[in-house]
Amino acid sequence: MLPSVLLLLLLSGAEAAYFGVVFSYSVGDFQPAGYPATTNFKVSFSSCEEFDLWLCNGNCSMLSVYPLDERGGEWCQTAYTESVAVTFLSTLDTPFDATNWTENRNGIELSAATMLIEMRNRSDINKPNSSPQTTIIPLLRVPSNCQRNINLLVSDPDGDDVRCRYAADPECITCTPPSVLSVSPSCSLSFSPTNSSDEGPYAVQMVLEDFTGQNIILTNGNNSQEVKPQNDAISKIPVQFVFKVDPAAPSCTAGEYLPRFLPPTPEHGDQIHTNVNQAVEISVRAEATQAETTELLFSGPTGVTKSSSGSGNFSLTWTPSAGDGGLNQTLCFVVQANSSGSVYQSDFRCVFVTAGSSPTTVSPPTAATPLPTTFTFMTILPPFTTPQTTPTPFPTTTTPPQTTTTPFPTTTTLPPTTNQPAATSAAGPYYVLALNVKISTSLSLETDSATITNLIKDELERQGLPPDLTLKLLSDGVVKATA
Structure with missing residues (x-):
């Protein structure tokens, strides 16, 4: 208990704070033990230690916790993953409760989010739904006098249409969106030059939803059914991060103060293929003639490592495991540069990395041979609660x-x-x-x-x-x- 108390005191003295979350889940084809499901939380705080304290009282050695990337003294993004066999199909409307947001201009103090996890059998794909997939860096920044478009790279394992919007009550406690940033349904965020009075950090609270494009039937573990209209989102996941408007830059031309990507850096949206257990290396090169390119910041699947071979030359390396087979893993990055104490970021760029294919599957059971009525999906996360849901009968x-x-x-x-x-x-x-x-x-x-x-x-x-x-x-x- 003493180490946890000391850790809490240290974090309090450093004014620890929340920098956002990205959640996703994916469900594979039926296997003898059930439907293989993997949940992935990427939660960002002002330090890696704060995540451990929030999740497991400072000792996460028995859990699947993976530090992804951090910028010392500013933020740390950590992933918590859980893989289970789902043996009872249901719906979870799960609240997410973290802690206090980092200081922000739009007045959001307490962090919260809602995840609608649809685990009933879909009639169009004959298995439970998988959520939209994406990722984001905890802190994106732009000078107040520069135009910037941030394009989230999203995908959906089921081929559904993915749409983005700002969160609204009751999906957050305070839902004021950032006044300087607009979001489109196609998941593009736009910032236009603004006054110096708007400079500072903003809390961004978004929701990603997937739509099937047709009416489908959802069947739960008790064979109760519900029609899901094509215009109703089948799942909802939170994407939250900090957007910071910095003081004006001497120039907004990419390659001067703001780093500019150079070949062989992949383009935004590129698809990179590899095999399970085979390492893939992505070269990232950038220049800023009036500043020093100092670091590469990224967010992606667990196990990605970064390295540098000199100013402006970086690489990201990842070796996918069997559980990554067949999924479009999103890997995003920015390059930062420093000049006279000011920090400048490049454009936000993302690629898909796909590894091999999914394992061989067996046919799912029929209603005459139901799965055991046990359900272990998302049961060990201390900051979450799982309310009971009442299945809606087929009308x-x-x-x-x-x-x-x-x-x-x-x-x-x-x-x-x-x-x-x-x-x-x-x-x-x-x-x-x-x-x-x-x-x-x-x-x-x-x-x-x-x-x-x-x-x-x-x-x-x-x-x-x-x-x-x-x-x-x-x-x-x-x-x-x-x-």
Whole structure:
């Protein structure tokens, strides 16, 4: 207990403060133990020690905690990851409670955020949802007289549409957005030259949401169902950081005081491929003729290391593990330069790093063989609470068929197509087990898959299935049906 008390006193004397959070989660295909899910918190404080004190009373040796990057005396970003097998599908609307924000101009004192984690089975992909993925450096800065656009690099493992906005009540305690920074739904933040009276740090509290682009059905572990309209976000994750408006620079021309990236630095949005357990090295080069380029600051997946081989020459190295296979990992960086006591940052630049592919999967269980009713997802985080949620029943009397994957061609067993009285109807859900379709055609699966899919869809509608049925013709000739 004594070391924790001493640590608390040291942090209090140094005026420790919160610099933001980036949260994400991803869910893999079904495995014998359940759906593999990984959560990732990147939380930033004014020191690395403060994160340990906040999460685990100063001793995080038994947890998966990884310091990512820090700028001594200013901020430290640390990641906490947890990988579990999800065996009961549900929804978590989880509050995030950290501590006091660092001093800021928009008057936000207490930090808070809300994470909507959708872990019910999606009818369109036949597994739980994965959240949008992105990252950010804890402190971005720009001179007050210079234009700056900050483009977040976002992705979604499920292919959903990702949109950004500022947080609103009840997603934060004080939700005043920074007056000097605007955000677009496409996740671009814009700063225009302003007066010296606006200089200083601002707390940025954003929310990333993913939208499916179609109405889908969500099924929980008790087989209760809910229709999720295409215009409703399926999950919500927080992205918070500090944006600092510095005193005016002598020049806003990139390459003079503000560092300018040079080749072979990758461009923003570049895709870099590697293999699991194979190191990838990214060279970053920058120049500032009127200032000294001193450091590279980054945020990305756990395990990234940085090095320097002289002024303006840096590298980032990362070796992905098996759990990183198939995911677009976002790696972002800036270069800082110093001149006469002033600090200048380059543009904010990000790349995707993709490693190999996901592990071999097995078919998920049907409703007749449910998973064990245990749920260990996100249960050991002290600063969080997990309120109970009540599943919303599917709002019709006839339960549509759930997703299944079947060989093609074969025979058909179709569900009933009429509503039965409540006293005599059998409990759903019903399933399409096979297709009563035999096609003899010269069409090719490789070049005419859309035509073949439409033919099968028309036949299924004639057999009584709902018109909003969607089909996917997979490359091996298997039809995937979703209603």
